[in-house]
Amino acid sequence: MSGEITAEATEASTSIRTQPSTRARPVPFAVTVIVLAGAVALTFLVSNYHLFQLTMLVGYAVAILGLNIATGYNGQISLGHGAFYAVGAYTAAILMSNFDVPYWATLPIAAIISAIIGFLIGFPALRFTGLYLALTTFALAVAVPQLLKFKGIEDWTGGVQGIVISKPEAPFGLPLNPDQWLYLFSLGVAGLLFLFAWNLIRGRIGRAMMAIRDHALAAEAMGIDLALLKTRTFAVSAMYTGVAGALSAIAVEFVAPDSFTVFVSIFLFVGLVVGGVASITGAIFGAAFIVFIPNIAEQVSKAAPGAIYGVILIAFMYLMPSGVAGLLRRLYHRLVPSSR
Amino acid sequence: MLRRRSLLTAATAAAFVPAAPAILRAADTTGVTDTEIRIGNTCPASGPASAYGTIGKADGATFRMANDMGGFAGRKINFISYDDAYSPPKTVEQIRRLVEQDKVACLFNTLGTPSNTAIVKYVNQKKVPHLFVSSGADKWGDYKEHPWTIGWQPSYVTESQIYAKYILAQKPDAKIGILYQNDDFGKDYLTGFRDVLKDRFGKIVTLASYEITDATIDSQLVTLQGAGIDVLMTVATPKFAAQTIRKVHDMNWKPMHVLTGVSVSVGAVMEPAGPDKAIGIVSSAYGKDPTDPRYANDPGMKEWRAFMAKYYPEGDVKDAGNVFAYGISLTMLQVLKQCGNDLSRENMMKQAANLRNLESPVLLPGIRINTSPTNFHPIRQLQLMRWNGKVWELFGDIIEGAST
Numbered sequence: 001m002s003g004e005i006t007a008e009a010t011e012a013s014t015s016i017r018t019q020p021s022t023r024a025r026p027v028p029f030a031v032t033v034i035v036l037a038g039a040v041a042l043t044f045l046v047s048n049y050h051l052f053q054l055t056m057l058v059g060y061a062v063a064i065l066g067l068n069i070a071t072g073y074n075g076q077i078s079l080g081h082g083a084f085y086a087v088g089a090y091t092a093a094i095l096m097s098n099f100d101v102p103y104w105a106t107l108p109i110a111a112i113i114s115a116i117i118g119f120l121i122g123f124p125a126l127r128f129t130g131l132y133l134a135l136t137t138f139a140l141a142v143a144v145p146q147l148l149k150f151k152g153i154e155d156w157t158g159g160v161q162g163i164v165i166s167k168p169e170a171p172f173g174l175p176l177n178p179d180q181w182l183y184l185f186s187l188g189v190a191g192l193l194f195l196f197a198w199n200l201i202r203g204r205i206g207r208a209m210m211a212i213r214d215h216a217l218a219a220e221a222m223g224i225d226l227a228l229l230k231t232r233t234f235a236v237s238a239m240y241t242g243v244a245g246a247l248s249a250i251a252v253e254f255v256a257p258d259s260f261t262v263f264v265s266i267f268l269f270v271g272l273v274v275g276g277v278a279s280i281t282g283a284i285f286g287a288a289f290i291v292f293i294p295n296i297a298e299q300v301s302k303a304a305p306g307a308i309y310g311v312i313l314i315a316f317m318y319l320m321p322s323g324v325a326g327l328l329r330r331l332y333h334r335l336v337p338s339s340r
Numbered sequence: 341m342l343r344r345r346s347l348l349t350a351a352t353a354a355a356f357v358p359a360a361p362a363i364l365r366a367a368d369t370t371g372v373t374d375t376e377i378r379i380g381n382t383c384p385a386s387g388p389a390s391a392y393g394t395i396g397k398a399d400g401a402t403f404r405m406a407n408d409m410g411g412f413a414g415r416k417i418n419f420i421s422y423d424d425a426y427s428p429p430k431t432v433e434q435i436r437r438l439v440e441q442d443k444v445a446c447l448f449n450t451l452g453t454p455s456n457t458a459i460v461k462y463v464n465q466k467k468v469p470h471l472f473v474s475s476g477a478d479k480w481g482d483y484k485e486h487p488w489t490i491g492w493q494p495s496y497v498t499e500s501q502i503y504a505k506y507i508l509a510q511k512p513d514a515k516i517g518i519l520y521q522n523d524d525f526g527k528d529y530l531t532g533f534r535d536v537l538k539d540r541f542g543k544i545v546t547l548a549s550y551e552i553t554d555a556t557i558d559s560q561l562v563t564l565q566g567a568g569i570d571v572l573m574t575v576a577t578p579k580f581a582a583q584t585i586r587k588v589h590d591m592n593w594k595p596m597h598v599l600t601g602v603s604v605s606v607g608a609v610m611e612p613a614g615p616d617k618a619i620g621i622v623s624s625a626y627g628k629d630p631t632d633p634r635y636a637n638d639p640g641m642k643e644w645r646a647f648m649a650k651y652y653p654e655g656d657v658k659d660a661g662n663v664f665a666y667g668i669s670l671t672m673l674q675v676l677k678q679c680g681n682d683l684s685r686e687n688m689m690k691q692a693a694n695l696r697n698l699e700s701p702v703l704l705p706g707i708r709i710n711t712s713p714t715n716f717h718p719i720r721q722l723q724l725m726r727w728n729g730k731v732w733e734l735f736g737d738i739i740e741g742a743s744t
Contacts, residue, residue: 047440048436049436049437049440049441052432052433052436053433056429149552151522151551159523159524160453160454160523161457161524162428162457162458164457164458248429252428252429252432252458253458253461254428254429254432254457254458256428256458257454258427258428258452258454258455259427259428259429259454259458261388261427263387263425294386294425294430295422298385298422298423302397302421305385305423306390309386
């Protein structure tokens with residue numbers, strides 16, 4: 001008798017749990033498929049120059065997604081993710097130029113190295129919180145261009161000269177030019193990483209990450225190992241940004257200390273906030289902002305592109321305080337009331 | 341049957357032969373129409389090096405002046421300059437935009453050593469003339485490695501060769517100490533000294549380097565003094581140059597002191613170091629300094645000031661970048677003039693490598709621009725100068741570097 005009740009209750013609870021998700025999911029899923037199909041179709045529709053821009057956009061999107069995992073979902077503000085971007089980029093470039101490693105094989109290595117460095121950097125995160133962590137990571141971003149010029153590693157990094165690498169050709173005799181192939185390749189890598197992030201965030205670990213962000217003490221009381229989870233989150237975050245750096249290095253075919261000034265970290269942070277904090281899709285909008293807004297600003301005024309950029313940034317923050325993704329979410333909820 | 345086929349082949353061949361050059365010519369004159377010549381440029385209008393942004397603007401102003409004077413065979417220059425914020429990835433993006441979207445005929449005066457390094461492979465693959473880049477690195481003269489890229493200003497190697505020759509002439513038994521910044525700027529100077537001194541380099545030269553991150557260069561100078569050198573060559577950026585001048589004076593050390601032309605600014609080096617402490621220091625120049633009172637009535641600088649007043653009134657007439665831009669843009673105009681009606685990319689490159697004794701109103705009198713298919717260093721001459729406590733006094737003849 002009692003066994004029957006339990007079975008019934010389980011059935012009821014599963015149906016309650018799945019009900020809203022089956023109703024809410026089709027639209028985002030359909031949207032995802034359409035966006036992905038559109039992104040693939042662009043390979044054959046736009047010029048090589050635009051494909052290069054889109055490849056950079058995909059790279060920045062992955063980098064911002066990485067930053068979002070630490071900052072958006074775990075509440076660890078980082079102004080130093082440009083450092084991991086540089087580590088990934090240099091890993092790819094050094095492997096390709098000094099060790100003849102094929103470009104695709106550099107990505108997992110860049111991921112591992114960035115993750116290890118991220119894990120180590122993540123330790124201060126245990127002691128510093130909020131603004132203090134932001135400053136610590138900022139110091140890292142400031143130091144990176146000079147560290148890259150360090151004499152001891154010059155044989156590998158090329159010092160101030162940097163490293164010139166070659167863009168990969170399409171494999172298997174595919175009828176694609178290098179720009180088309182690299183765009184599709186980056187898109188594929190980014191797709192996998194986005195899927196992985198989405199899985200991570202909506203699962204047990206993702207909930208624990210957000211619990212730490214919202215109330216660390218309460219999270220600890222519930223049995224979450226703060227130290228372990230925070231450092232691992234930082235490692236995953238750094239890994240994402242490192243892979244993004246490697247993708248961008250392959251697209252640009254060049255790395256140099258001047259490519260990784262403190263501005264990279266700041267732009268990633270801007271992209272994070274503009275796109276939407278704690279939003280996976282927001283990373284894409286943030287990346288679009290990084291790639292396109294400076295060009296638009298320059299079109300408006302050649303004399304003071306920086307000032308125009310600032311005005312656009314303020315307008316974005318004023319009109320979309322929760323980022324582009326936040327605005328879209330609000331619009332979606334308004335248009336589809338049942339989705340609330 | 342066989343005969344008919346070969347006839348057909350012959351006919352096809354005949355039809356294609358005259359067509360082929362026509363197609364070639366059409367492809368090569370990208371960026372040139374009956375009314376305009378599109379020229380592309382990148383320059384940091386924003387970001388850490390935005391002080392150089394004025395160079396791109398002054399280039400544009402010079403081309404506006406040329407257009408007002410009638411342009412070239414009915415064509416006006418359409419100068420497209422984009423901001424790259426001195427970030428190599430951004431430079432790559434903007435250069436691809438210029439070459440692939442805007443379809444410029446050539447690139448001109450793209451600014452920065454790292455930025456140009458990032459694009460040099462791409463533009464040479466695309467065979468786009470990459471003319472007169474703004475960078476003192478010696479590698480832009482490497483016509484074998486990148487035949488579509490050419491520099492303009494004297495390279496650091498050229499400059500250091502001139503110093504080495506001067507030092508040997510003054511003190512044949514010199515013991516030379518070189519204090520250099522440990523990057524490609526500093527290392528180019530070592531290359532120049534090696535070129536001139538050859539085997540003797542190892543015997544008579546003592547080296548001391550510093551990192552741009554170092555706080556001071558005191559210990560390096562103490563080491564050099566201890567090594568008993570009597571000629572000090574300082575290859576340092578302004579801050580470190582000022583420190584060196586001061587420290588050498590405070591050590592009561594009196595070597596013959598030669599200073600890189602990078603750090604001769606009165607405001608940024610001489611004044612902070614103490615003008616009296618720097619008396620006797622030797623350096624070199626190739627252009628006219630807009631702040632130097634001796635050029636107040638110089639016809640060339642008057643021409644430049646008139647240009648600034650008319651075409652770039654918002655520009656700073658004390659900024660040497662605007663003088664540089666005027667000089668380099670006039671060189672570009674000369675290339676277009678020499679091209680005549682054949683504005684193909686091949687001919688532009690050919691004419692850029694065919695400049696003969698070109699003088700410029702903003703270069704020191706006697707300095708001439710010369711290029712050839714085996715000389716991609718347009719300016720190889722400099723004149724030495726000595727600090728007298730108030731101004732730099734030019735002395736001696738125009739000297740030419742050894743390298744081509």
